[in-house]
Amino acid sequence: xxxxxxxxxxxxxxxxxxxxxxxxxxxxxxxxxxxxxxxxxxxxxxxxxxxxxxxxxxxxxxxxxxxxxxxxxxxxxxxxxxxxxxxxxxxxxxxxxxxxxxxxxxxxxxxxxxxxxxxxxxxxxxxxxxxxxxxxxxxxxxxxxxxxxxxxxxxxxxxxxxxxxxxxxxxxxxxxxxxxxxxxxxxxxxxxxxxxxxxxxxxxxxxxxxxxxxxxxxxxxxxxxxxxxxxxxxxxxxxxxxxxxxxxxxxxxxxxxxxxxxxx
Numbered sequence: 728x729x730x731x732x733x734x735x736x737x738x739x740x741x742x743x744x745x746x747x748x749x750x751x752x753x754x755x756x757x758x759x760x761x762x763x764x765x766x767x768x769x770x771x772x773x774x775x776x777x778x779x780x781x782x783x784x785x786x787x788x789x790x791x792x793x794x795x796x797x798x799x800x801x802x803x804x805x806x807x808x809x810x811x812x813x814x815x816x817x818x819x820x821x822x823x824x825x826x827x828x829x830x831x832x833x834x835x836x837x838x839x840x841x842x843x844x845x846x847x848x849x850x851x852x853x854x855x856x857x858x859x860x861x862x863x864x865x866x867x868x869x870x871x872x873x874x875x876x877x878x879x880x881x882x883x884x885x886x887x888x889x890x891x892x893x894x895x896x897x898x899x900x901x902x903x904x905x906x907x908x909x910x911x912x913x914x915x916x917x918x919x920x921x922x923x924x925x926x927x928x929x930x931x932x933x934x935x936x937x938x939x940x941x942x943x944x945x946x947x948x949x950x951x952x953x954x955x956x957x958x959x960x961x962x963x964x965x966x967x968x969x970x971x972x973x974x975x976x977x978x979x980x981x982x983x984x985x986x987x988x989x990x991x
Contacts, residue, residue, distance in 0.1 A: 737766035739773060744930045744988065746778035753787020758795040759841055764815040771822035779934045782926040783832040783849060784919055793840020793863055813872040816841050820874045823848040829929050829937050833922025835915060839863045847878020850941055853925060854900045854909040855918040861897035881948065882908040933971040933987045
């Protein structure tokens with residue numbers, strides 16, 4: 728039998744023009760350790776040029792339970808081990824946040840700890856209805872990492888985020904959806920298929936315009952209206968000069984569906 732350490736923690740596959748990245752440590756709840764963090768970062772970097780969307784999934788009943796607490800408990804110097812893992816995981820979060828193509832995620836079961844920050848860095852998150860989202864740091868005497876405090880505060884606001892984190896609370900999928908932490912709710916048994924279908928639909932669209940849109944949406948909370956208007960003007964002009972924009976406008980006038988895949 729192959730040991731867990733001897734097999735990949737993350738699987739990658741090119742499915743048409745979707746780059747599928749799958750966490751594959753179901754026996755640990757896809758707990759985050761140095762191997763999983765390194766392989767997930769490598770998975771984002773390895774996206775082939777034909778892939779127009781990244782799809783993030785996880786095998787097993789839980790998307791990710793967060794950091795590997797057993798690893799922390801066994802460490803002679805937990806400060807060093809936890810700090811190093813946080814730095815490595817932050818590289819993963821940045822890879823999702825600044826991906827040159829849209830990132831879709833499908834999550835189920837449990838999303839805890841640093842995995843909350845990861846889904847906060849994805850562009851569209853589909854969530855199975857029975858999923859529980861829990862920061863969980865307070866239960867083990869730690870403060871958040873992985874962008875979790877950023878993702879939760881942007882979605883919930885500071886008072887609700889503090890309540891959630893300081894009381895070791897959790898969000899249901901419905902609560903996360905109502906707050907805007909996840910985009911869509913789907914039935915548990917449909918989450919992977921629905922995420923795959925959505926990822927292919929996104930890949931058929933104007934992905935460069937989508938990335939510009941993502942930039943505008945993310946900066947909107949920290950810019951003035953004047954700054955936002957200036958950036959919108961700059962980016963829509965850039966989009967109009969892009970082959971995607973030219974194809975979209977031409978297709979509209981010609982009353983046909985645009986072919987963004989060949990607009991290069």
